[in-house]
Amino acid sequence: MASPDLDFAAEKAGDPLFVQSLARGMQVMAAFQGVERALSLAEIAARTSITRSAAQRLVHTLRKMGYLRLTEDGRGFLPDLGVLDLTYDYLRLNPLLRRASPALLELRRNVRERVDLSLFDGQRMVYAARMQSKREMFFATLVGNTVPTFCTSGGWAVMAHLPDHQVDALLANADMKALTPRTLTDPAAIREQIAMARENGHALALEQILMGEVALGGAILGAEGRPVAAIHVAGSLSEWEPEEFRRRVAPLVAETVRSIESL
Incomplete structure (x- = not known):
């Protein structure tokens, strides 16, 4: 960047x-x-x-x-x-991360897959907490790594809580470079994913950032009801069918989000 x-x-x-x-x-x-x-x-x-x-x-x-x-x-x-x-001072003084840490640890114990918390920063989601799985490469596990909002489960979940005109502005200004052969770059297709996230309360992304990866994201809302962050859980398509992953992970992510927002 x-x-x-x-x-x-x-x-x-x-x-x-x-x-x-x-x-x-x-x-x-x-x-x-x-x-x-x-x-x-x-x-x-x-x-x-x-x-x-x-x-x-x-x-x-x-x-x-x-x-x-x-x-x-x-x-x-x-x-x-x-x-x-x-970086250490930012992380320890961030009230959201302080509240979220115990809930993320519990989620990681339950799902036994990679668990991340990313902060919403317009066109990017910035990883602020990462609990890796055995499959991860070094750079992908680092706090501070960023991914585009437009093609991630957490980004879709966040945009599901924004008004349409703000979603339109984000997509209009996004640098829609495909990260994999399956990355969605058509705004209409992305809006379909956002609409599904609004209906389901979470977003499911298949091979948007990494081939062979399924990821489920849930948005965390701030005090004014606006999305400030997202929880992502990622697994391997060699081990999970997408709908099986959704059934297993979605309720746990929703519970974790409620726990963090209630503190």
């Missing part, structure tokens, strides 16, 4: 409290989103649309603060432990 495209001049002009230098520093950290390796200073400058000299000063400052480190070969930079400290 490319780093956010922020118009700093427009932000500064429209908001007297906006700190442009701080925003550029955060832009440097965001440059690492979606990359597979360390970034050179030139690459950081290019990905953030800032000058090399400005990138050098920002990277130096972030290194001194413990948020970036130089690789052993001296050819690039990577996020350092300071980022993990911030």
